[in-house]
Amino acid sequence: MTQDADGRALRERLRAERDERRRLAELIHDGPVQLVAAITQMLDAAQHALAAGDAASGAPIVERALAVARDASADLREIVSGIEPDALRELGLAAAIGELTERHTARRGVAFELDVAAGDELGDGAQSGLYQIVRDALDQAVRRGPPTMVDISITPLATGGVELRIADDGAQERREAVLDTLAGRAAELNGTFSSETAATGTWIAVRLPPVAAQL
Amino acid sequence: MTKTPEITVLLADDHEVVREGLRLALLRSPHIRVVGEAADGETAVSLAERRLPDVIVMDLRMPGMDGIEATEEIIRIIPDAKVLIFTAYSERALLQRGLESGARGYILKEAPHETLLRAIEKVAAGETFVDPSLMSALTKGRDGSDVLTAREREILQLLADGMSNADVAAQLFISQETVKSHVRHILTKLEADTRTQAVAIALRDAMID
Numbered sequence: 001m002t003q004d005a006d007g008r009a010l011r012e013r014l015r016a017e018r019d020e021r022r023r024l025a026e027l028i029h030d031g032p033v034q035l036v037a038a039i040t041q042m043l044d045a046a047q048h049a050l051a052a053g054d055a056a057s058g059a060p061i062v063e064r065a066l067a068v069a070r071d072a073s074a075d076l077r078e079i080v081s082g083i084e085p086d087a088l089r090e091l092g093l094a095a096a097i098g099e100l101t102e103r104h105t106a107r108r109g110v111a112f113e114l115d116v117a118a119g120d121e122l123g124d125g126a127q128s129g130l131y132q133i134v135r136d137a138l139d140q141a142v143r144r145g146p147p148t149m150v151d152i153s154i155t156p157l158a159t160g161g162v163e164l165r166i167a168d169d170g171a172q173e174r175r176e177a178v179l180d181t182l183a184g185r186a187a188e189l190n191g192t193f194s195s196e197t198a199a200t201g202t203w204i205a206v207r208l209p210p211v212a213a214q215l
Numbered sequence: 216m217t218k219t220p221e222i223t224v225l226l227a228d229d230h231e232v233v234r235e236g237l238r239l240a241l242l243r244s245p246h247i248r249v250v251g252e253a254a255d256g257e258t259a260v261s262l263a264e265r266r267l268p269d270v271i272v273m274d275l276r277m278p279g280m281d282g283i284e285a286t287e288e289i290i291r292i293i294p295d296a297k298v299l300i301f302t303a304y305s306e307r308a309l310l311q312r313g314l315e316s317g318a319r320g321y322i323l324k325e326a327p328h329e330t331l332l333r334a335i336e337k338v339a340a341g342e343t344f345v346d347p348s349l350m351s352a353l354t355k356g357r358d359g360s361d362v363l364t365a366r367e368r369e370i371l372q373l374l375a376d377g378m379s380n381a382d383v384a385a386q387l388f389i390s391q392e393t394v395k396s397h398v399r400h401i402l403t404k405l406e407a408d409t410r411t412q413a414v415a416i417a418l419r420d421a422m423i424d
Contacts, residue, residue, distance in 0.1 A: 029276075029303065033303045034230040034231060034232065034303065036325070037233055037236065037303060037324035037325055038230070038232040038233045038235060038236035038237075038238070039236070040324070040325045040326075041233075041236030041237050041240040042222050042235075042236045042239050042240070043237065044240055044327065044328040045239040045240040045243050045328070047244065048243040049243065050329060061239055064235075064239070068232055071232075091407075174351075189363075193424075
């Protein structure tokens with residue numbers, strides 16, 4: 001019995017770690033790698049223009065490359081701070097979600113409705129795990145085409161557990177693999193996962209039992 | 216004065232900024248004209264069919280129909296279409312499938328402008344082009360097995376990096392005759408394997424230059 005449970009826990013952990021590595025590889029490939037490729041092409045073009053004495057064509061290309069370089073830098077910053085933000089350790093889950101959502105608002109104009117103060121009452125493991133779920137769910141929602149409005153709530157349950165709920169009004173396409181990843185993260189926390197997609201948007205919910213919430 | 220014939224190009228990449236960079240780079244070459252841009256595989260197929268570009272510059276990873284499926288579909292509809300796969304180094308695991316899809320060439324997104332131009336011109340002329348830095352990655356099969364020995368791979372990589380036979384001999388402390396014999400073996404093996412014929416052609420090409 002216990003061995004089975006141990007084996008399951010280990011499998012879940014290995015799967016979660018693999019998913020995390022894949023997530024990072026995909027984020028880096030999709031963001032900074034492409035931006036740097038574009039910068040390379042632009043600077044190559046600018047260098048050609050300048051070598052030909054055509055500063056009038058070269059200067060705006062350099063300016064554009066600079067803007068893309070700043071984008072790449074913002075992308076990298078976002079990836080790095082999303083791995084395990086300082087705010088999570090120093091200030092707690094509510095502040096970390098606040099910081100994460102502010103970045104999405106600043107870069108993509110997404111509006112958020114947050115009710116997550118209860119997150120600070122959770123154990124460190126549960127806070128870190130729920131943070132990853134929120135981060136991944138937002139990354140995916142943005143990738144489908146940024147939603148205009150996202151609701152995030154963390155609500156204590158009568159049982160002593162807790163429910164995280166994320167609802168967005170973005171484009172509908174939701175690949176199974178994405179939901180599987182989120183469900184896998186929930187399972188790793190010993191939680192249950194549910195989701196629904198309708199014409200008005202998508203919501204996901206993760207429920208943690210009391211023991212898991214205090215981990 | 217001979218006029219370079221115009222080459223029409225279709226750009227397919229899901230990252231707008233990458234298409235922008237490519238467009239700006241190609242603007243420097245007046246004989247190359249971009250006749251269309253696609254952000255996904257389906258659009259690439261329909262634009263290829265409608266505009267019949269000389270060369271289709273194709274990203275591999277795109278949402279929906281990816282670059283490999285789009286290449287297969289384009290080749291099915293227009294058998295002599297010339298697709299140049301334009302890829303980030305992080306996608307090299309997909310290269311083998313690219314080879315089998317009917318593409319005529321491979322070039323890295325970070326390749327220098329001259330290499331990009333040469334790739335477009337060669338592919339437009341009906342030849343094959345493989346980015347030198349991808350050659351050794353392309354000799355590996357999908358199962359990770361390699362048609363070349365470790366030594367042969369090492370020599371192929373040095374040649375791909377632009378070294379001459381004499382440079383390779385000096386670097387590896389072997390005679391030029393030994394290098395030449397290795398190169399003959401490499402070519403025989405690559406040409407015998409349909410998956411790696413493009414690399415063989417590219418290698419011959421690299422050595423002639």
